Amino acid sequence: MKRTTLSLFAGTAALAAVTGFATLTTPAASGADTAATAARLPVERSSLLCPSPSISDLAETSYTSYTPVTDGTAGSGTATLASATTETDDATTGKKDAKKGSKPVVTPKAPGTPAVGDASGADTPALVGTADGKFAPGWTVQETTEIAAGDGRGLQGVACTAPDTEFWFPGASTSADRTDYVHLTNPDDSAAVVDIDLYGKDGTVKSAVGEGITVPGHSSEPILLSTLTDEKQTDLTVHVTVRSGRVGAAVQDVDDNLGGDWLQAAADPAGSLVMPGIPKDATSVRLVAFTNGDADADLKVRLASASGAITPAGHETLHVKAGMTTAVDLGDVTRGEAGSLLLTPTGQSAPVVAALRVTRGKGDQKETAFIPATAEVGARATAADNSSKGSTLSLTAPDAAARVRVTASAGSGGGTAVSKTYSVRAGTTQDVAPPVPSGLKGTYALTVETVSGGKVYAARTLAATEGGVPGFTIQTLPDDRGTVAVPEADEDLSVLQK
Template identity: 75%
Template structure:
């Protein structure tokens, strides 16, 4: 064995000790592959982006962070939520004044331990977009809720959104450029380089022409609100917004503000699919409007059904919906729930054609009307969490549109005190239930709800948060898709012989 080979072995041994150098196992003779025995392990890093909450001087915004306790997670780690511009300052600290680091601003939220919510707040029109990073034990299933109260003015009421992971494509059916609406697309760039974004708008007759919606630059560590009315001169009651990123990645959400019916955040809908579920229509909804869009070249014909507490029913007069390719379709469903909890289920009447969809929901009457949105969502999967719940203002809706399911709902400790508690529920197939979610014993502050599927499914869920601010009733709805807190890791073993092969 020559000296070169010995050197390679020594280097490889050191590399294996530091990094766990490994190769994937080949399939064995039985046909079982390494992928088939892959383990699901907790993720070790999570990024979340929160849009600029409001342009109102009287806005008050609460941020609530929560990470469930996850078996197998790291013993170390940290999480914090801070202004996007502070991320930029941190990355350049130490490059000035002879290497002396600038002191960063205090994070808006910095949790101390998994299993207990951490809260922070901002106020006024100058509150910035936030960037959150969680590592180690804080990363698996990390969620942050942004909840804003606006007592008066355009879009007054309760506005809420889950802060989202950066991505490269987003669909928003349910936006509008009508005279009564003021809708913004909020883009947040968490990275050190600029992102370049295209925004396409689709109305009832197809693509809307725009000379300024292509190649929008979002500066590094910055949030950029873009008024939809400035992108087109053609007012549209129902609009589908498509955000695609040419370079980089962003977080995206639509803030929809109405002169008379308040406002809320419209989160991105689930990826285009042939069948869709929009869970948790409030039982006292006075108006429900369905907006759908088929992004391909083929028209879609959809069966419209409501998953009620007693089973799947077909709304009279709205049995089906025809969606022309490349065009936004909408239909008013009125008070479709008729005093009972419900979820809307769309399935193809024939061939499956991918669509995106969302609901615009109104509660109240006259001057007390308020608006929220329910985009189509992914199922709960293994586990999903929503933060910033209150003892009396939270309603958890769960639907199993196919077969029945058994779920476990855990209420975390409170942000200021209280003990976690869990409860198990059975959801019958084809139904929606407003479950009596547990509340932490001795609750002080707010708490998180975590939904886990014990058996059966798939299961879809949403949480409605209701509150009254200075006499103005408000509500907001957030879906509970799978938190992607674990990742599949194929079985592997060390194999240093690969360094000796020529």
């Protein structure tokens, strides 16, 4: 068989591996070369990685798994979330050996209903999750940790992420009052080799130990940023690239005075960026940006508030030098109105990554969270682990008016799903108390779908006050990529004659 025929079959097999469905069809007419419109089919397998939640003995962590109901999925499937390794005593040496497999922390029973699990203390491991069949499309897992006191006290949350080969984290730090870790989790059998590059206010931060970091198979490595460099930098951009294999990555900020939270990877470098969901009672907002291009970036800064897009006084534009991290304090930019920050080029576009560090509270009762620039909601996005109180949904339509449908799932312990449709005016942010399932017991998930109009960006805030400290965490809601485009493949027998 000739290579051209093998390529045709290999391409079809690759599509089948992703979607579970691909066919070869006979052309409608000889010589026809017009490709049919690609069909969108549900993905048949998903992977998620959750970092080790905390180094505090006081940490109380909950995990919430949820898959929205998706048309066209198979009738069967499974989803599990478990430690990548378990430790057992070696009978010969008495040492601890890491062995694959452990009891699942969460095992969902059906799409449309959340499943929950929990863990306590500082020894909770990173988790690896896989879902297939009807559980795969749009599968999401939320990791939420409450820490009553000490460094990092407050509420920390992270949406468990899919393994990948590149991540950007603007907003990290090696300052004296912060302890930032990059958590790298490898879900595969073979080791992954990772490079971590740091960029500060003057450009590349020299590091002799940030290259060629080995992450063994089925393991997780928390890398303390201050061990990669002696420089104390208030604002850093962290770039994680994988030479071989794949990992999940997230940055954990533990602050001596301001609590802490997870910084999730920002959206890929782009000319225009959206950071949705700044709480209305934010007392301080710090913008951190970086351009990886060869040219400087000049950006227009706007706040999409409930009443429309406004330009923050004194911060009309932002100049980002090529290869350098730029940070600016926007202060009380929301002035009592929830909003979303919009960055757009003033002239020629340059690729930029950015994130916000948001502070709530005053005096010694402050807490922080991060909002990375994010992709749009697209067809559908989901945030798990919501309760009847303490959840806020932020919807932003930066360019054109849009309508979105928000569905509150059944509760993890009971309740009936409900939906509500919202209209978002162009250039505004709408902060809403999301719908709550009737007869709710336990926690529930929120699924946001774009119904019509322009692009919509969204974020969900969880809030819980402990000892007077306004603990909170914010997760953005990018498209869940629950479906994939599968082009129709035509059989071309002429390749057998070449």
